[in-house]
Amino acid sequence: PYNGVMNQPGSNDVLVLGGGVIGLASAWYLLESGRGVTVLDQGAVGSGSSHGNCGTLTPSHAAPLAQPGIPLQALRWLLKADAPLRIRPRWDPALAGWLAAFLRRCNWRDAAHSAATKLPLLETSRRLIETLVREQHLDCEFAALGTMNVYRDARGFEHARIEHERLAQYLPRYEVIDGAEAIAREPALKPGVAGAFFNPGDAQLRPDRYVDELARIVRARGGIIEEGAKIERIVRDGDRIARVA
Numbered sequence: 001p002y003n004g005v006m007n008q009p010g011s012n013d014v015l016v017l018g019g020g021v022i023g024l025a026s027a028w029y030l031l032e033s034g035r036g037v038t039v040l041d042q043g044a045v046g047s048g049s050s051h052g053n054c055g056t057l058t059p060s061h062a063a064p065l066a067q068p069g070i071p072l073q074a075l076r077w078l079l080k081a082d083a084p085l086r087i088r089p090r091w092d093p094a095l096a097g098w099l100a101a102f103l104r105r106c107n108w109r110d111a112a113h114s115a116a117t118k119l120p121l122l123e124t125s126r127r128l129i130e131t132l133v134r135e136q137h138l139d140c141e142f143a144a145l146g147t148m149n150v151y152r153d154a155r156g157f158e159h160a161r162i163e164h165e166r167l168a169q170y171l172p173r174y175e176v177i178d179g180a181e182a183i184a185r186e187p188a189l190k191p192g193v194a195g196a197f198f199n200p201g202d203a204q205l206r207p208d209r210y211v212d213e214l215a216r217i218v219r220a221r222g223g224i225i226e227e228g229a230k231i232e233r234i235v236r237d238g239d240r241i242a243r244v245a
Contacts, residue, residue, distance in 0.1 A: 015040065015244060019225055020050035021207070024214035025132075031221040039223060040244075042230040046211030053207040057129060058147060059122040059172045060199035064114040066105040067163065108166055115170035123172065126203060133205070136217050140210035147202040150182055150193055157195040164197065172201045 014030050016023045019041030027037045041047075065085060077083030087095070105114075133142045151157035161176060177185070179193035215225055235243040 014038070017231060017244070018048070019045040019211075019215070019227065020048050021046075021053070021211060021214065024211065024218055024225075027218045027223050027225075028132075028214060028221065031218065031223050037218070037223045039218065039225045040229040040231065041225070041227050044227050045215045045225060046208060050207055050211050055205050055207045055210070056147060057126045057203040057205070058199070059119060059126050060147060060149075060174060060197075060202050062115045062119040062122055062171055063163070063167050064105075064111055064118070066102055066114070067111045068106055068108060069159075070106050071103055112167060112170055115167050119170055119172065123201075126201070129205075130203065133210075136213075138210065138213040138217070140205045140213050142203065142205040142210075144203040146198055146200040147204075148182065148186060148196050148198050150186075150189060150196045152192055152194055154194040160197070161195075172199065174199050 014027075014035050014037045016027050016030075016037060016039045019039050023039055023041070024045070027039050030037050039045075070085075074085055077086050078089065080086065087099075105111075130142065130144065132138065133140060149160070151160060164171065164174065164176070175198040177196050177198055179195055182193045182196035182198075183189045183191070185198070219225060232245045234241055235245070
């Protein structure tokens with residue numbers, strides 16, 4: 001129960017907080033299993049992190065950021081505003097503890113363990129999304145075209161190749177191609193490519209349309225989606241959530 005307006009009182013036994021990709025997909029599968037579902041979102045459906053998502057479905061990203069060589073690289077990233085990992089220097093004991101744990105994980109053993117754990121999850125997610133898109137005819141520009149990681153610096157490309165080889169058994173199938181082949185496959189690339197990795201198992205879609213389509217099938221299946229419903233508090237009864245206001 002929650003302190004709001006319930007359409008069809010008593011018919012909805014699951015309350016989903018958040019109307020992004022995760023919330024709407026969860027609502028869909030719950031509806032398919034016979035549950036009644038209401039989705040609440042404090043803004044508009046898909047206006048949070050799902051709106052800013054790049055829309056790539058990439059099992060090829062199984063390797064973690066924490067790898068040997070990253071600590072030194074991270075120091076250089078502090079000077080780049082658009083770095084993939086940039087943390088504003090400040091005194092913060094909790095942050096210092098997190099950084100210390102991160103640094104301890106920057107080794108090949110932990111990197112391999114992380115990749116081995118992530119890969120099955122990423123591949124399952126990739127497969128489930130394609131199945132949902134095709135079975136429910138979701139109009140979201142889904143395309144299983146693969147992705148290409150392109151390098152202009154020869155040293156960077158060689159370093160990445162070694163990393164791929166170290167973690168190859170924990171990564172999906174990929175192709176190592178030279179600069180000429182990369183440009184032949186993607187003519188929009190400018191000259192000067194040192195090499196690339198092509199990941200044939202990756203895919204892509206338009207996140208905004210995907211979210212809209214998920215909302216459509218949730219509503220069509222009988223789910224209720226209420227936008228502009230900000231959660232003020234959650235009341236617990238022991239370990240269980242008793243009420244959402």
